[in-house]
Amino acid sequence: MEEVVVARSKGVTIRDVAQRAGVSVAAVSMALNDTGTLSAATRLRIRATAEEMEYQADALARGLRGSPVGAIGLVMRSLDALSEYAPPGVDLFTRYIGAASAQAMDRGLSLMLVRDPTKRPTPPLALSLDGYIVTMPHVDDPVIDLLERRGIPYVTLGRDPSRPDFTDWATEDEISTFRRIYEHFAAAGARSIVLLRGTDPNAWNIDSEATYRAWCESVGITPRVYLSAERAGERGGEEVAQAIVDDEIPDAILCHTGRQAAGVLTGLTARGVAVPDRTLLATASDSEHTRHSRPAISAVELHAEETTLALLDLLQARIAGEPSAGPILTTGRFRVRASSRRAHTSG
Amino acid sequence: MEEVVVARSKGVTIRDVAQRAGVSVAAVSMALNDTGTLSAATRLRIRATAEEMEYQADALARGLRGSPVGAIGLVMRSLDALSEYAPPGVDLFTRYIGAASAQAMDRGLSLMLVRDPTKRPTPPLALSLDGYIVTMPHVDDPVIDLLERRGIPYVTLGRDPSRPDFTDWATEDEISTFRRIYEHFAAAGARSIVLLRGTDPNAWNIDSEATYRAWCESVGITPRVYLSAERAGERGGEEVAQAIVDDEIPDAILCHTGRQAAGVLTGLTARGVAVPDRTLLATASDSEHTRHSRPAISAVELHAEETTLALLDLLQARIAGEPSAGPILTTGRFRVRASSRRAHTSG
DNA sequence: GTGAAAGCGCTAACAT
DNA sequence: ATGTTAGCGCTTTCAC
Numbered sequence: 001m002e003e004v005v006v007a008r009s010k011g012v013t014i015r016d017v018a019q020r021a022g023v024s025v026a027a028v029s030m031a032l033n034d035t036g037t038l039s040a041a042t043r044l045r046i047r048a049t050a051e052e053m054e055y056q057a058d059a060l061a062r063g064l065r066g067s068p069v070g071a072i073g074l075v076m077r078s079l080d081a082l083s084e085y086a087p088p089g090v091d092l093f094t095r096y097i098g099a100a101s102a103q104a105m106d107r108g109l110s111l112m113l114v115r116d117p118t119k120r121p122t123p124p125l126a127l128s129l130d131g132y133i134v135t136m137p138h139v140d141d142p143v144i145d146l147l148e149r150r151g152i153p154y155v156t157l158g159r160d161p162s163r164p165d166f167t168d169w170a171t172e173d174e175i176s177t178f179r180r181i182y183e184h185f186a187a188a189g190a191r192s193i194v195l196l197r198g199t200d201p202n203a204w205n206i207d208s209e210a211t212y213r214a215w216c217e218s219v220g221i222t223p224r225v226y227l228s229a230e231r232a233g234e235r236g237g238e239e240v241a242q243a244i245v246d247d248e249i250p251d252a253i254l255c256h257t258g259r260q261a262a263g264v265l266t267g268l269t270a271r272g273v274a275v276p277d278r279t280l281l282a283t284a285s286d287s288e289h290t291r292h293s294r295p296a297i298s299a300v301e302l303h304a305e306e307t308t309l310a311l312l313d314l315l316q317a318r319i320a321g322e323p324s325a326g327p328i329l330t331t332g333r334f335r336v337r338a339s340s341r342r343a344h345t346s347g
Numbered sequence: 348m349e350e351v352v353v354a355r356s357k358g359v360t361i362r363d364v365a366q367r368a369g370v371s372v373a374a375v376s377m378a379l380n381d382t383g384t385l386s387a388a389t390r391l392r393i394r395a396t397a398e399e400m401e402y403q404a405d406a407l408a409r410g411l412r413g414s415p416v417g418a419i420g421l422v423m424r425s426l427d428a429l430s431e432y433a434p435p436g437v438d439l440f441t442r443y444i445g446a447a448s449a450q451a452m453d454r455g456l457s458l459m460l461v462r463d464p465t466k467r468p469t470p471p472l473a474l475s476l477d478g479y480i481v482t483m484p485h486v487d488d489p490v491i492d493l494l495e496r497r498g499i500p501y502v503t504l505g506r507d508p509s510r511p512d513f514t515d516w517a518t519e520d521e522i523s524t525f526r527r528i529y530e531h532f533a534a535a536g537a538r539s540i541v542l543l544r545g546t547d548p549n550a551w552n553i554d555s556e557a558t559y560r561a562w563c564e565s566v567g568i569t570p571r572v573y574l575s576a577e578r579a580g581e582r583g584g585e586e587v588a589q590a591i592v593d594d595e596i597p598d599a600i601l602c603h604t605g606r607q608a609a610g611v612l613t614g615l616t617a618r619g620v621a622v623p624d625r626t627l628l629a630t631a632s633d634s635e636h637t638r639h640s641r642p643a644i645s646a647v648e649l650h651a652e653e654t655t656l657a658l659l660d661l662l663q664a665r666i667a668g669e670p671s672a673g674p675i676l677t678t679g680r681f682r683v684r685a686s687s688r689r690a691h692t693s694g
Numbered sequence: 695g696t697g698a699a700a701g702c703g704c705t706a707a708c709a710t
Numbered sequence: 711a712t713g714t715t716a717g718c719g720c721t722t723t724c725a726c
Contacts, residue, residue, distance in 0.1 A: 023712075024712070026712080026713065026714075026715090027713075030712095036711090037711060037712085038711070038712075039711060039712090042711080061718090063718095064718045064719065064720090
């Protein structure tokens with residue numbers, strides 16, 4: 001039984017360059033980082049040899065000294081709260097991850113998805129990254145606390161519900177989008193409208209309920225809010241649908257997540273409530289479910305690219321110590337599908 | 348003008364633990380890594396204090412010593428070859444990135460998307476990662492060379508066309524899927540079939556053309572292959588469509604990418620060639636384009652999750668020095684949409 | 695069985 | 711203007 005261990009060859013070190021250039025390691029470091037006092041001549045000469053030897057500073061070693069490592073983290077609180085990191089059909093998160101990763105690359109940054117760094121074991125590199133994007137922070141979020149405590153720069157997707165003064169955040173402007181949906185419902189003749197939201201204690205859930213109640217009040221509708229934990233997924237939506245029907249069949253239902261909406265559709269159908277003929281249905285997050293269900297469910301299409309771009313801008317400014325340009329609101333587009341189109345309205 | 352630099356506070360160090368436990372730093376290291384010769388008693392005592400102090404070894408420092416850093420890289424050769432990292436409508440790559448990131452998290456690994464590490468400047472942490480997934484390596488791929496040279500473990504999505512003996516790869520079984528598409532075309536009465544493939548020198552392009560030619564020969568069809576660079580996108584497809592029509596209008600066209608297919612559809616339509624009535628159209632990669640075009644384009648739906656899971660398995664085995672279990676073939680599903688459905692066939 | 699110390703590659707303070 | 715050196719936090723010989 002022989003163990004074959006392939007030695008990981010390290011590359012050219014600063015010492016190699018120093019030796020070749022006939023200077024000290026300090027000189028090399030200075031030359032390449034444009035620090036210290038070196039004659040232009042030696043600086044150039046050193047740079048040339050470094051180039052020639054294809055020298056690359058080891059990020060680990062620099063990081064150990066406190067220099068930036070050229071990588072940022074992405075913490076998705078909504079994913080941390082789910083039971084699985086890749087629930088079937090939910091492409092919202094993967095789209096954010098993919099978009100942010102690709103855009104970070106264009107800026108010479110690497111991005112890594114990191115599990116909740118307050119849970120042990122801590123993802124190894126987590127506390128050595130240059131900064132963080134935290135999506136949908138919770139009330140009194142321990143992750144934010146940790147980052148604050150460690151002095152690690154961060155920005156958030158969605159406002160931090162615990163810190164009204166914090167401005168380094170961006171979001172799809174859900175509030176006005178929600179209003180648009182209610183108006184869409186009302187225009188189709190809906191008089192009673194139900195909101196089904198999630199239970200994660202984030203701005204998304206808090207603000208949307210507030211928006212809903214305000215809107216109800218403004219048009220004289222009695223608010224009816226139902227809750228279902230995000231992690232309950234379709235199943236949760238199905239159960240709530242039963243409860244809603246038991247209470248009183250509304251003219252329209254708005255669900256937060258695509259999975260909830262898919263479940264509600266199933267539940268309503270099971271109880272003989274026709275969508276959209278009897279009750280209109282829409283959701284604030286698009287997903288495979290909403291696109292492929294029968295009828296297809298009206299949903300807000302998120303523009304992940306636009307939002308992640310804003311977040312990266314904010315984070316880079318924050319890392320550079322520049323003043324905050326936030327918050328930044330991007331706009332989602334409400335796509336009307338069959339689930340909220342009345343036959344006599346569309347015809 | 349005062350510069351506010353927030354000090355990044357490091358956490359508890361091994362020295363702190365050693366001091367508190369009344370032992371040397373070496374003892375702490377040994378106790379926590381289960382190495383060396385320590386009495387069970389001290390080992391336990393040290394572990395307790397470490398736990399109590401919430402000690403976390405610094406990944407940078409460990410990495411500098413050659414230990415794994417708990418993070419792996421993802422290099423997408425197809426993205427490196429494009430002009431932009433997030434081309435509009437192409438969700439194939441983001442799906443892979445998202446799926447792989449989420450699954451890696453479930454295994455306690457962080458995954459980061461890395462730009463071509465042979466291009467300078469090298470992404471800082473690139474050469475310190477524990478391993479790599481390289482998607483669609485090119486012939487004589489310099490990235491593979493680099494990883495080999497540095498002794499960094501890697502697996503590939505799609506076989507390495509230059510290394511027939513290399514087995515640590517997985518892929519969606521495009522060969523049999525392609526055959527199925529040709530048969531689908533043939534069943535719909537197509538006699539002349541055109542293949543439009545990309546130009547990246549990867550297994551995908553090489554093998555699919557070989558499959559095509561073999562199939563043509565087996566059924567006595569004269570092969571017609573057209574090329575369009577992946578980075579040419581829809582535009583490239585459009586131009587090729589013109590060329591195809593100029594040569595001779597075929598009964599069916601199979602395109603590699605969704606963007607090419609979308610372009611071909613546009614091009615054909617512009618020339619008055621009706622899809623699917625005159626010519627059938629399908630593509631091997633699903634995308635926004637193929638789902639939302641008119642008519643919707645038949646496409647292979649990739650199961651990113653299944654494939655990335657296989658890749659992570661292979662990579663972890665490779666890192667652990669276990670024997671290869673590859674290659675692994677996963678299966679895509681060909682979804683027939685309007686673009687390849689003959690009216691009299693479906694009716 | 696345990697501690698002291700070297701050193702991973704780098705940066706920054708201090709000498710010269 | 712350049713070199714010397716002390717660490718960053720950790721693992722790993724090597725003495726004791």
